[in-house]
Structure formats: C-alpha cells, structure tokens
Amino acid sequence: MSALLEVSGISKTFDGFRAINNLSFSIGAAELRAVIGPNGAGKTTFMDIVTGKTRPDEGQVLWGPNSQSLLKMNEAQIARAGIGRKFQRPTVFEDQTVAENLTMALKAPRGPLDVLRWRPSAASAARVAELAAEVGLSEALPRRAGELSHGQKQWLEIGMLLASDPQLLLVDEPAAGMTLAERELTTTLLCRLAETRAVVVVEHDMDFVRRLNCRVTVLHQGAVLAEGSLDHVTRNPDVIEVYLGR
Template sequence: MNFFEEISHRDRVFEFLAPAASPVDVRHGPILYLEDVSVSFDGFKAINNLNLTIDDGELRCIIGPNGAGKTTMMDIITGKTRPDTGSVWFGSRHNLLTMNEPDIATLGIGRKFQKPTVFEALTVFENLELAMATDKRVLPTLTARLTGEHRDRIEEVLNLIGLAQLHHREAGILSHGQKQWLEIGMLLMQKPRLLLVDEPVAGMTEQEMERTAELLTNLAGEQSVVVVEHDMGFVRSIAKKVTVLHQGSVLAEGTMDQVSNDPKVIEVYLGEGA
C-alpha cells in the first residue's frame, strides 16, 4: 500500500474527528449502558444477555478467558457488529444501535486495537496532525494548514503521551510501546469521551508497562477509559473496578481483590494461569 492509499484507508481507527465538546448527556446516568445484549454467530452465542454500565470519567478493566466476548462487546459498542437483541446507549440521548461506525466515532467513542496502526513514514508530530484533520480526502488533508490552536493541541497531547522529545522522529523507528502511546495520542486528537483500549501492554517492556499504566490512569476523568487486558499485574496496577466476562456475560464485578478471590473467577479464568 503506498502513502496515498494509506492515508485514505477507510479502516483506520483515527479516521473521524469528534467535536470539541461531545454532545453526550450524562446528567441522568452512566456514559455507556448495555442492557440484555445478545448476539450469535452461526449458532454460537458470543454475547449472552450482557449488562454493563460505565460511568463518566471512569477507568474500567475488562478481563476474561479467550472467547469470553470481550472483542465482540467492543465491536457492538463501536457499531461494527449489530446485536440480535438488547439496548446500547451512549449517555441518555444516543442509541448506538441506530448509528453507523463513522457517526459513533464522531460522537466521541475512540477504539484502539491491540496492534498499533500508525503511519510509519511520517513523524510523530505529523501522525498527530493527520489524526486531527477534519476532511479525510487526500487533497484537503495534504493542503490543510495548522492554526495556533491546532499546534497547542498537538503539543498538549505530545506531553501527555510522553513523546514531546521525539516529535520529529519517524514513527517507524519508535519502540513498540512508543507506537502504542502514539496511537493513543492520535485518538486523543479527536477529543473522545470514551476510549476502548484493547490489550495495550502486550509485548511491552516492564518500563513501558509502567508508563502505560501512568498514561491510562491520567486519562481517566477527562474521558472514560475501558481497558481489555490479560496481564493481571498490569490490571491490578490501574484498576479500581474490574468486570469479568465469561461466555458472553458478566461473571463477576468489583475490585481486583474481590474478583481475584471469587471462586467462579478462579475456576474459569485465573485458575487457568491466565
């Protein structure tokens, strides 16, 4: 794929720009609400009467064995998969099941996949600049000019993700952890209200894991952050509340100490040495 094809690729998670103030009403409840959600694929029930709420500004960790429904849950929230039954609301006004993927992203839901997708031939600064562009057609993107406000926003995000000193470096020569932080920064350029982060520390060094824990903890409050992760040490370092999924529904929920001592969780997940 050449550069022009890459920057017009429709599957990039940072494709759509969220408004500066996402119009999400959380005065009367959580920012994300799933009720009795179910979906089947070829007779297999990937999500089974799932009920889940995420509060505004919360950092929530989602854990569970392979096949528990974690990825499908995120697919449903972002509009990639339509459930067979149930309700999914973003705030009290936005029924996500009536919206498509671009509209959901524009509303303020950002998703980071496990494998970082950055433009390796561009600098860190240019990646953040491209993520902020409002018109994703090739020519407007290439001819867009940065305002002082745009530069301030990029500098703010660079400092937040810890890459300010590397703003001139090509993304392709960053470490794995730095690429993960850059992609989180690209999502932050879109000013999301909810971030879905899939296995952010897979393949990271211990030092990178510590920096990632600090970053995600700092992000909570300004936005809600949902982290799907298998590394229990990392989860313990950041989690105030943990949800355990099993066979497409919530098996347990509470603090890390509560769920790690739950006999059901030990039997189906932690006891497997996960």
C-alpha cells in the same frame, strides 16, 4: 449519577455460537474499568458492538446524557459521537513523523475540498504539542513513527485517538509486548486519562490490571460473571474455576 455508556441485555450469535449472552454493562463519564476473561469470553465482540462494527441480535446500547442509541449509528458516526478504540497492534503511519501522525488525526472537516485546502496553523501545532506531551512523546515529535519502540507506538496511537477528543476510550491489551518501564508509564497514562473521560481496558495481564487499581468486570461465555475490585473478583469461586485456575 447517570452512565455515559449503558449496554443492556445484548446478545449476539455467530453461526450457532453465542458470543454475547444477555450482557449488560455500564460505565460513568470519568471512570477507569478493566475487562478481563478467558479467550472466547466475548471481550472483542463486546467492543465490536459498542463501536458499531457488529450489530447485536437483541438488546440496546445507549450513549451520553441524552441516551442516544448507538445501534442507529454507523462506525464513523459512533467515532464522531466520542468513542475511540485502540486495537492491540498499533496502527500508525510508520513513514511519517510523530508530529505528522498526530496532525493527521486532528479533528477537522474531512471532505475532499477541506483536505486539499487544509494548512497547518499555530493552533494545530499547539494541539499537536499538547497531545505529544500528554502521551510522553514531546521529544519524539520529529522522529519517524517506524523508529519508535513498541510501547512508544502504542502511546502515539493513543495520542492520535485523543486528537478527536473522545469521551470513551476502548483500549485492547495495551501492556502486551511492553517493557516493564513502558508498562509503568502506560499505567500512569491510562489512570490520568480516566480523570477526564471513561477508559475501558481489556487485558489478560493480572499484574497490569492490579496496577490500574480500578473496578474490574469479568466476562465468561458472553456474560458478566463477576464485577468489583480485583481482590473481590479474584476471590470469586466461579472466576477461579473458569479463568484463574487455568
């Protein structure tokens, strides 16, 4: 089966520091993957390159069944092509309700006149209700986003990303700051999302990664150090030395 995202031999140097070093990575169309590694391993730069925020010095990043080059697209084009990214800190409109946040995120023409003419419809209301149900926020639709717990804000942001129907979700440390109950619900949510799309979770919390029960990629010094099940990679002597032993 061909990969949805194929990253081949990418490298990136910042002021003499090699943040990414001949990194290759691929993920299928309906797959959950955890990416772990010590600070400075290149996890954020890797996501920056996939989403167009940073250009690699060499290598290629191919996307979709037609193997389009993401390196020829800007950030907005990459997002429209079906790649969504969730940063560690939730960025929601705190003064707006959950329903309003989700409505603003719906896939629609974005030209100035389109925005002025846009009116909510039965279809948009149904889609908002569907998104809220998918991320467990149905009962919170009328609440202001600023009133939500940290975990609920994370789910709202995931719901806002889902509004554009991405084929790949990049999620940065979703478990950080969550209660145990929220973490369990987040695990369930990410596993369910990966049934129909690719989901990459960058995470430090080994217990959370174990709950995801998925293939794990370990990065170190900008390259893939090991890949496989969590049990497989945590038995790797190099992984123990550079990451788990600290």
